[in-house]
Amino acid sequence: MNTSVTSIKLVLLGEAAVGKSSIVLRFVSNDFAENKEPTIGAAFLTQRVNMGDHTIKFEIWDTAGQERFASLAPMYYRNAQAALVVYDVTKPQSFIKARHWVKELHEQASRDIVIALVGNKLDIIENGAERKVAREEAESLAQQEGLLFFETSAKTGSNVNDVFLGIGQKIPLKTAQNQAQDGGRGSSGLRINDDSRVDLRASNGQATSASGCNC
Amino acid sequence: MDEDYDVIVLGTGLTECILSGLLSVDGKKVLHIDKQDHYGGESASVALSQLYQKFKQNPVSKDEMEAKFGRDRDWSVDLIPKFLMADGELTKILVHTDVTRYVDFKQVTGSYVYNKGKIYKVPANEMEAISSPLMGIFEKRRMKRFLEWISEYQEDDLKTHQGLDLDKNTMDEVYYKFGLGSSTKDFIGHAMALWTNDDYLQQPARASFERILLYLQSVARYGKSPYLYPLYGLGELPQGFARLSAIYGGTYMLNTPVEKVLYDDEGKFQGVVTKEGTARAPIVIADPTYFPEKCKSTGQKVIRAICVLKHAVPNTSNADSVQLIIPQSQVGRQNDIYVAVMSDSHNVASKGHYLAIVSTIVETDKPHVELEPAFKLLGPIEERFMGIAEIFEPKESGSADNVYLSRSYDSSSHFESMTDDVKDIYFRVTGHPLVLKKRSQEEGIQQQEEE
Numbered sequence: 001m002n003t004s005v006t007s008i009k010l011v012l013l014g015e016a017a018v019g020k021s022s023i024v025l026r027f028v029s030n031d032f033a034e035n036k037e038p039t040i041g042a043a044f045l046t047q048r049v050n051m052g053d054h055t056i057k058f059e060i061w062d063t064a065g066q067e068r069f070a071s072l073a074p075m076y077y078r079n080a081q082a083a084l085v086v087y088d089v090t091k092p093q094s095f096i097k098a099r100h101w102v103k104e105l106h107e108q109a110s111r112d113i114v115i116a117l118v119g120n121k122l123d124i125i126e127n128g129a130e131r132k133v134a135r136e137e138a139e140s141l142a143q144q145e146g147l148l149f150f151e152t153s154a155k156t157g158s159n160v161n162d163v164f165l166g167i168g169q170k171i172p173l174k175t176a177q178n179q180a181q182d183g184g185r186g187s188s189g190l191r192i193n194d195d196s197r198v199d200l201r202a203s204n205g206q207a208t209s210a211s212g213c214n215c
Numbered sequence: 216m217d218e219d220y221d222v223i224v225l226g227t228g229l230t231e232c233i234l235s236g237l238l239s240v241d242g243k244k245v246l247h248i249d250k251q252d253h254y255g256g257e258s259a260s261v262a263l264s265q266l267y268q269k270f271k272q273n274p275v276s277k278d279e280m281e282a283k284f285g286r287d288r289d290w291s292v293d294l295i296p297k298f299l300m301a302d303g304e305l306t307k308i309l310v311h312t313d314v315t316r317y318v319d320f321k322q323v324t325g326s327y328v329y330n331k332g333k334i335y336k337v338p339a340n341e342m343e344a345i346s347s348p349l350m351g352i353f354e355k356r357r358m359k360r361f362l363e364w365i366s367e368y369q370e371d372d373l374k375t376h377q378g379l380d381l382d383k384n385t386m387d388e389v390y391y392k393f394g395l396g397s398s399t400k401d402f403i404g405h406a407m408a409l410w411t412n413d414d415y416l417q418q419p420a421r422a423s424f425e426r427i428l429l430y431l432q433s434v435a436r437y438g439k440s441p442y443l444y445p446l447y448g449l450g451e452l453p454q455g456f457a458r459l460s461a462i463y464g465g466t467y468m469l470n471t472p473v474e475k476v477l478y479d480d481e482g483k484f485q486g487v488v489t490k491e492g493t494a495r496a497p498i499v500i501a502d503p504t505y506f507p508e509k510c511k512s513t514g515q516k517v518i519r520a521i522c523v524l525k526h527a528v529p530n531t532s533n534a535d536s537v538q539l540i541i542p543q544s545q546v547g548r549q550n551d552i553y554v555a556v557m558s559d560s561h562n563v564a565s566k567g568h569y570l571a572i573v574s575t576i577v578e579t580d581k582p583h584v585e586l587e588p589a590f591k592l593l594g595p596i597e598e599r600f601m602g603i604a605e606i607f608e609p610k611e612s613g614s615a616d617n618v619y620l621s622r623s624y625d626s627s628s629h630f631e632s633m634t635d636d637v638k639d640i641y642f643r644v645t646g647h648p649l650v651l652k653k654r655s656q657e658e659g660i661q662q663q664e665e666e
Contacts, residue, residue, distance in 0.1 A: 044316070064461035069491070071467035073254050073454035075317060078447060107288060197446075198322060198437050200306055200315045 005048070005055045008171060011077045012061065013101040014086035015094040016068045019120040022154035023086065024060050027164055032155050049168050056168045058082075074108055082114045082167045087133065089119040089151060095133045102145050114170045116148040116163050117141065123153035217492045220246040220466075222644070225473060225487070226502035228256035229449075229630075230621040232456035233637050234500055236312060237649065239463035246494050247460060248487070252470040254457055256502055257604075257624055260450030260563065263290040266521065270600040284523065284598070285565025291448035292521055292563065295624045296555035296572035297633075298323055298442035298538055301433040304634035306443065309455075311651035317455040321561055323442035324534040328406040329541040330398055334530050334592060337406045339434050354399055361393040361403075365427055381421035389420045397544075403427065405542040409628055411551045411576065412543055429631075442538055442629070448563045473505065484617040498644060500619045503607040509618060510607040516577040517606060517626040520586050523598040524569040528556050530592075535560040535569075538628060539592070546588045550576040553628045554589050568597075576626050577603065612643055619644055 012020040025031050028047045045060045061080070066072045077083060085101045087094040098117060105115055119138055125131045135151065142149035148166045152159040221243040224235045232254075235247045253259060264287045267274040281287055299305050299320070309315050326337040330349065338344035350358060369375045379389055390400050404410050408426035415423050433441030445451045461467055468491060475488040477495070486495035503510040527533040539554040546552070552575040557563045564570050573589040583601060590596065609620035622636050641649045 064458060066458070066461045066467045068466070069468040069471070071469040073457055075447070075451050075454035076458065079319075198301075198320050198443060200310050200320060200443075 005057050006171070007057045007059055008081045008167075009059045009061065009079060010082040010084065010167070011080040012063055012084050012086065013072075013077065013098075013105070014067070014084075014118075015088070015091070015097040016065075018086045018088040018091070018094050019154045020084070020086045021062055023084065023118065023120060023152060023160055023163070024062065026154045026157050026160045028060070030157065032157075034155075047164075049164055051165075051168050056171065058164060077105060077109050080109055080113055081171060082116070083109065084116050084118050084163065085147070086118045086120050087138075088121050089131055089133050090121060090124055090129055092132045095119075095138065099141065102141070102147065106145070112172050114148070114167050114172075115145070116150060116167055118149075118163055119151040120154060122151050122158060123155045126153075218246070218494055220244045220494060220496040222246075222498045222500060223248065223487060223494060223496040224500045225249070225505040226256045226621075227251075227254045227453050227457060227469070228502050228621065228624075229258040229453045229456070230633055230637055230640070231256070231500060231502060232453040232460070233308060233634075234640060234644075235465055236314070236456040236459035236463075237308075237637075237641060238644070239460040239465040240312065241645070242463075245460055245465040246468070246496065247457065247465055248468045248471050248473065248489065250470075250472040250505075254469070255450045255453045256504075258293075258295055258449060258453055260291040260293050260448030262287050263292065266290075266292055266600050270521075270602055284568065289559070289565035290563065291450065292570060293449045293555075293557075293572065294519075295449070296519065296553070296574060297449060297624075297627070298444055298555065298629055300429055300629050300631065301436040301441055301443050302429060303433065303629060303631055304638075305452075305630040307651060308634065308637075312456070312459055314452075314455040314459050317458055318451045319446045320443045321446060321536070322437050323440045323444050323536045323538055325531060325537050326406065326440040326442065327531060327537055327539040328402055329539065329545050329588075329592070330402070331545070334539060336531075337402070337440075339439060349402060350399060354396055357394050358399060361395060362431070364393070365424065365431065368424070379420070381424055382419050384420050385417050386420045386423040387416040389423075390416075401542045401544055405551055406540050407431075409540075411626060412549050440538065444536060444557060444561055446562045448557075448561070476506075478616070482616050498617045498619065500621070500640060500644065502621050503609070503623055506618060506620055507607075509610055509616075509620060511610050513606045513608050513623075515606040515626070516582070516603050517574055518577050518582040518586065518601065518603045519572060519574040520583075520590075521600040522571040522573065522590070522593060522596045523564075524571055524593060524595070525567060525597055526594055527558070527569060528554070528571060528592065529594050531556075539589075540628070541588055541592075548575070548585070549578055550626070552586065552589045553626070554592070555628070574626055614643065 014020050022032060024045060028045050047058050049056045061076065063072055083105055085098045087098040102115060105113060117138060119133060139149055148170060150159050150163045152163060154160060222238055222245050224231050224245060224247040227249040235245050239245045263280060263284055264277060277287060327334045328337050335349045338347045364377055367375050379392060404415060407430045408423045430441050457467060471489045471491065473487045473489055477485040479485050484499045486493055528537055531537050535558045537556040541552040543549055543551050552573065555572045556569060558569045559566050571593050573586050575585060579585060582603060606623045606625055608622045613619035619640050621640060625632050638649045
């Protein structure tokens with residue numbers, strides 16, 4: 001593979017049960033699970049997206065259910081380069097929560113983070129349920145705050161890939177290059193770069209191969 | 216939410232979060248509660264504005280503070296200063312649990328020791344040792360023989376013991392055997408073995424031997440110093456272990472005070488009542504603040520002063536991070552004074568600022584005066600936050616009531632005593648010793664589909 005690969009840490013934010021994990025499952029496995037249990041176990045998925053002259057490897061971090069009682073650790077989104085802020089188009093409360101997360105990200109996350117506001121569960125409306133969050137309202141929030149905006153259905157797959165493609169196009173190239181230089185997580189060898197960061201796992205012999213090396 | 220769990224954990228300090236993570240990985244159903252609205256308890260890292268609220272009578276306005284010290288959100292100040300030993304137990308736990316995925320570490324640039332009015336770099340390798348002004352030429356040779364003895368020592372090869380018995384000979388006798396002078400003893404005992412006082416001299420040498428070995432192995436790991444420090448502060452550590460627990464099904468509730476603790480007829484723990492309802496479990500693990508009546512003071516108090524500087528600590532070659540130890544004998548005390556220095560390069564201070572956290576065990580009724588020798592070494596101090604913490608420990612083992620309590624964080628400069636507490640509580644709770652296994656690869660499941 002000769003194209004350059006860039007790792008992007010992407011985090012999911014939003015009220016419990018708005019379909020954060022379902023969007024990821026659709027994106028990563030093109031699958032959907034009805035009545036999905038709250039997220040347990042896997043909290044870290046990767047998916048590559050070909051962007052033409054380069055490839056983006058999304059490292060997608062799930063909340064591991066910590067949002068359920070408003071107990072998500074700031075560490076979770078601190079170094080993120082991209083975030084999906086998800087709400088349920090039939091639940092106004094979840095949109096209020098989305099506003100809160102956008103604010104929190106602007107205060108706590110890195111300055112050039114790319115945020116996508118995602119209204120999920122569009123399929124329920126298409127099946128006759130009442131829309132409770134106006135598209136215009138969400139669009140105006142996105143415009144004010146400089147967010148990408150999509151309405152999706154993880155169930156039908158509608159628009160899900162576009163969310164990730166949109167983020168891939170908007171990731172600043174500078175960030176992307178820095179990230180590529182860093183070698184990504186899980187690279188083997190002692191990870192002491194110019195700024196002397198260390199990879200604690202390196203001397204353990206079995207550097208985790210799961211997330212792979214970017215070469 | 217009325218539910219049953221295997222273990223309820225109260226308080227999200229580092230000790231509790233590591234235990235919560237380990238027990239969740241073991242398959243236990245864990246409920247983890249904190250009365251505060253943020254992770255970390257005493258081991259949190261906080262913003263500058265939170266320091267003003269916590270320590271100052273008349274807090275300054277945010278605008279005034281930011282004009283002086285930069286953006287509040289760029290600060291992440293440890294309430295309890297410590298470093299990780301690169302080859303220490305906490306590092307091992309981090310690696311074995313893969314929590315290294317969530318936290319980035321950097322080396323601490325230098326380890327320094329105060330000697331006769333000056334500060335010296337603790338040599339990190341043989342070259343530095345040879346050129347160090349800390350010892351004269353003859354003392355260097357004796358020191359070299361001592362270090363060779365440490366590195367060549369094999370438990371089952373008597374020849375390598377050089378006639379010393381680690382369990383019978385005191386450390387002072389070991390020093391005597393190698394002919395080491397008093398300032399070298401100070402340097403070895405306090406800057407390498409990291410003892411906070413001189414009690415170790417009259418105790419069997421084994422504990423000192425092991426500590427020196429840990430120091431040497433930690434230096435050997437990455438080179439500059441034996442210490443590591445997480446980007447964004449120590450408060451990242453409890454959050455990382457909490458995430459580990461959550462990934463394995465642990466339930467997290469911050470900002471949830473415990474309204475009532477339930478016991479059965481025999482006085483055994485049964486559960487807790489909170490605003491979310493009743494949660495039941497046969498076992499609770501908690502920090503001392505949740506069960507003050509079941510804790511006692513150790514009689515020790517630690518004073519800590521968080522100092523904001525606009526410069527690197529003088530005479531440290533402008534190091535961005537430093538551990539500076541002032542051995543007790545150098546300043547007529549019984550306990551060492553520690554200074555932990557971090558800066559914007561560890562993302563704990565705004566650009567151009569340094570944090571120096573000075574701490575020691577209180578010996579007099581004027582504790583702030585006890586820190587003066589350290590303040591003198593720091594140069595101009597822009598702002599200072601001082602607090603005294605009493606060290607608590609549980610009265611009982613927990614076997615009678617199934618209430619297992621952690622100890623307060625002590626004055627030591629690293630996490631080794633904290634990890635001892637983790638392993639001890641783990642053993643008492645589960646009945647078997649903690650065996651660190653490499654986590655399997657559930658996380659980071661590679662999806663190789665190409666678009």
